[in-house]
Structures are given as structure tokens and as C-alpha cells.
Amino acid sequence: MTEPVAEPVTEPVATEPATWRTRARAFAIDLVPGATVIAAMGMAALCFPFGGAWWWLATLIGALAFLATEANRLLLPVITGWSLGRAATGIEVVRPGDGSATSVGAVRLLLREVAHLLDSVPILLGWLWPLRDRRGRTFADMVSGTEVRAVSRRHAPNNIRSLTVGAFVGAAVLTLLAATAVYTVVYERDHKSDLTRSEISRQGPKIVADMLSYDPQSLQEDFDRAQSLATEKYRQQLIPQQDAIRDAKPVPNFYRVTDAAVLDAAPHRASMLLFLQGQRGEAGKERLISASVRVAFLQSAGRWQVDDLAVVSKPLPAEGDR
Numbered sequence: 001m002t003e004p005v006a007e008p009v010t011e012p013v014a015t016e017p018a019t020w021r022t023r024a025r026a027f028a029i030d031l032v033p034g035a036t037v038i039a040a041m042g043m044a045a046l047c048f049p050f051g052g053a054w055w056w057l058a059t060l061i062g063a064l065a066f067l068a069t070e071a072n073r074l075l076l077p078v079i080t081g082w083s084l085g086r087a088a089t090g091i092e093v094v095r096p097g098d099g100s101a102t103s104v105g106a107v108r109l110l111l112r113e114v115a116h117l118l119d120s121v122p123i124l125l126g127w128l129w130p131l132r133d134r135r136g137r138t139f140a141d142m143v144s145g146t147e148v149r150a151v152s153r154r155h156a157p158n159n160i161r162s163l164t165v166g167a168f169v170g171a172a173v174l175t176l177l178a179a180t181a182v183y184t185v186v187y188e189r190d191h192k193s194d195l196t197r198s199e200i201s202r203q204g205p206k207i208v209a210d211m212l213s214y215d216p217q218s219l220q221e222d223f224d225r226a227q228s229l230a231t232e233k234y235r236q237q238l239i240p241q242q243d244a245i246r247d248a249k250p251v252p253n254f255y256r257v258t259d260a261a262v263l264d265a266a267p268h269r270a271s272m273l274l275f276l277q278g279q280r281g282e283a284g285k286e287r288l289i290s291a292s293v294r295v296a297f298l299q300s301a302g303r304w305q306v307d308d309l310a311v312v313s314k315p316l317p318a319e320g321d322r
Contacts, residue, residue, distance in 0.1 A: 004180075006131065007251075011240065016135075016149065016150055017130070017135055017136030017147060017148065017149055017150075018089075018091040018136060018148045018149055018150050019136075020045065020130050020131050020136070020175075022089050022090075022091055022150075023089075023091065023130065023136075023233045023260045025085070025088075025089050026083075026085035026086045026088065026089040026091055027085060027179050028085065029085030029088050029089070029164055029167075030069070030072055030073055030083050030084060030085035030086075031069065031085075031112070032168070032171070033069075033167040033171035034065045034068060034069030034072075034171070035069070035167055035172065036171045036172075037061065037062065037065035037171050037174045037175060038062045038065050038066055038069075040174065040175040040178040040179070041058045041059070041061050041062030041065065041178055042058075042062055043178070043182075044057050044058040044178040044179075044181060045058040045062070047182045047185075047186045048182070048185065048186065050090075054181060054185055058181075059152065061174065061178075065171075065174075070113075072084050073109065074110055074113065075106060077092075077093060077104060077109055077251055078104070078105060078106050082151075082156070084160075084163060084164060084167060086148075087156040087160045088156065088160050088164045090150060090151045090156060091148055091149065091150055091151060092148070092149060092151050093109070093112070093146050093147070093148055094146065094147055094148075094149055095108075095145060095146060095147075095154050096135075096145070096146075096147050104146060108144050108145070108146065109144075110146035111143065111144045112140050112141070112143070113140075115139065115140035115143040115144055116140045118137070118139040118140060118143065119138050119139050119140055125139075125181070126138045126139035126140065127195065136148060137146055143217070149181055166260060170248055171187060189266075189267060192266075192267040193266050193267060194265075196265040196266065196267060196268070196269070196270050196299075197262050198267040199304065200262060200265065200270040200272060200297055200304060201260070201262055204260065204262075204270070204272045204274070204295065204297060204304070204306050205257035205260050205272075205274060206257075207229050207297075207305075207306060208255075208257060208272075208274055208276070208295055208302060208306065208309075209227060209255045209257050209276065210226070210229060210258055211225075211226040211229045211230065211238075211280075211306060212225070212226075212253070212255045212276070213253060213254045213255050213278070214226070214250070214252075214253050215252050215254075216250045216251065216252065219250060223242045223246075226238060226242070227239065227242075229233055229305055229306055230305055230306045230307075231298050231300065231305045231306065231307045233307055233308070234305075234306050234307055234308055234309065249279060251281050251282055252279075252280065252281065252283075253278070253280045254278045254279055254280075255276045255277070255278035255289075255291075256277060256278055257274050257275070257276055258274070258275055258276065258277050259274070259275040260272055260273065260274040261273050263294070268298065268299040269296075269297070269298055269299070270296075270297045271294065271295065271296045271297065272294070272295050272297070273292070273293075273294050273312070274292070274293050274294075274295060275291075275292050275297075276291045276292070276293065277289070277290045278288060278290075290313075291312075291313060292312040292313040293309055293310065294309075294310045294312055295308070295309050295310075295311060298310040
């Protein structure tokens with residue numbers, strides 16, 4: 001009678017602890033892409049108006065990057081046996097008595113992640129401890145009862161290199177998009193507002209003085225010039241005022257701006273407070289006049305025009321107008 005042949009028993013293959021350099025490389029692959037996106041989105045959110053659409057978008061992307069990073073560190077090892085970085089470098093987190101990466105549950109991995117705080121205090125000593133420990137353990141490994149070893153019984157997915165490159169490229173793209181959005185939404189607008197402030201500081205006083213000054217000898221020409229300096233909206237107020245002046249006995253009216261301040265400036269729109277002085281009346285009967293006005297400007301087709309004008313303090317009347 002033939003005796004049955006006993007099946008050979010396969011003993012777990014003992015492997016050496018992963019080298020410190022390999023562990024550092026795996027850790028960087030796991031954390032750098034997500035940390036880069038989180039940092040970029042955090043900085044972008046600080047630049048955007050709080051609670052706005054862009055702020056929420058940056059916050060959401062940053063939160064998703066954090067969740068993806070933690071899922072890679074905590075869930076993927078439970079399902080596949082390793083994270084992206086460990087698969088790319090050929091190492092795994094195991095329990096010393098078991099030797100199986102999939103036997104390290106999510107709770108133990110979470111404990112290990114939290115225990116990494118011990119590795120950072122003091123002076124990152126725990127991260128350097130594997131250089132001295134015979135089993136290559138950090139303080140977090142000691143607390144959670146795990147070890148990091150080189151993989152010997154299985155192979156990483158064939159597309160792991162593509163996945164690793166894709167993670168870094170994706171992080172770079174999101175970071176670039178965040179920088180572009182911040183420049184477009186915030187800094188470019190601020191730059192255009194600064195240009196507006198500079199332009200209106202130079203052009204605004206002359207526009208207002210030219211629009212309010214006139215001479216009876218060139219009245220129609222002066223009125224036409226004033227209308228060209230006003231938008232269609234303000235022209236509807238300006239023309240009736242000019243008609244009233246024309247129907248009365250017009251006298252020379254000349255203004256100059258002695259002081260001005262830009263109240264606010266945005267791309268293609270600004271407002272100023274101006275103090276004007278001048279004279280009104282016929283030759284030999286001139287009277288000094290002054291007025292303060294608040295003026296809204298609008299840029300159209302590259303030209304600044306008066307969109308609204310409100311008198312803050314009325315001018316002193318000429319002697320003949322009393």
C-alpha cells in the first residue's frame with residue numbers, strides 16, 4: 001500500500017528590515033503629492049475672499065487631497081497590502097509574528113500614523129531611530145507593534161511606476177492651477193486696480209476741470225467737449241444743465257483742481273473727491289469760486305469718462321448772480 005505523500009509546508013520567508021533610505025523614499029512618495037496640493041490650496045484659500053466660490057473650491061480640493069493621502073496610507077494597505085510609496089519601493093508594513101501586510105488592519109495603521117508624532121519629538125529622533133534599531137523600527141513601529149520589511153513573496157503592480165508618476169504630475173498640475181487662479185483672481189485684479197488708480201490720479205482732475213469750464217465766446221465748442229468727457233448715462237444730466245446755462249446770461253466760468261484724492265479704484269472704474277477753485281464773471285468783475293465734488297469715472301474703449309458727479313459743497317456765487 002502506497003503511503004500518501006505529505007505536502008511540503010512553506011515557511012514564511014524571513015526578510016531583512018527595509019533600509020532607512022528606502023523607507024524615506026516610500027514616505028516621500030506617499031506624502032509629498034498630497035502635502036503639496038494641501039499647501040497650495042491652503043495658500044490660495046488665504047488669498048481668496050473668505051466664503052467666496054474660489055475660497056470654497058480651494059478648500060474642497062485641499063480636503064480631497066488630505067482624504068486621498070490618508071486613504072493611501074490607511075486603507076490601501078488593508079486592501080492591497082501596501083500604499084503607493086511602499087509598492088513603488090518594494091516594502092511593506094507587517095506584524096512581526098505574522099509577516100503578512102494585509103493582516104495589519106486600518107486601526108493599527110491609524111495608531112501608527114498618530115504615533116509618528118512621537119518620531120518628531122524631540123528633534124526628529126524617532127525617524128532616525130531605525131538607523132540604530134536592529135529591526136529597523138521607528139518609535140511609531142514600537143508603539144503599534146509593526147515592522148517595515150522588504151517584500152519577498154509578491155510583486156508590486158505592473159503599473160506602479162505610472163501611478164507614481166501620475167500622482168506627482170497631478171499634484172504639480174493642481175499646484176500650477178492654484179497659482180494661476182490666485183494670480184488671475186487676486187493679483188491681476190489688484191495690479192489692474194493699481195493701474196486704474198495711477199491713471200485716474202493723472203487724468204481725473206483735468207477731465208473734471210475741462211468739463212465744468214466754459215467761455216461764452218466758445219460756448220458750444222466747450223459744451224461739446226464737456227459732453228465728450230461724459231458717459232451716455234451722465235450726458236443725460238449734463239445736457240439739461242448746459243441748456244439752462246445757455247438760456248440764461250452765461251459768463252466765463254473756469255475751474256482748476258487744487259486737491260484730489262482717489263476714493264476707490266477697480267479695473268475700468270474709479271471714484272475721486274476733488275476740491276476745485278476758479279473764477280466766474282466778466283472781465284473786471286471776476287469772483288473767486290470753489291466747490292467740492294465727488295466724481296465716478298468709467299473707462300470705455302480706453303478712455304476715461306465721467307459717469308456721475310455729485311456736488312459735496314456748492315460753489316460761491318459770482319457777484320452778478322446774487
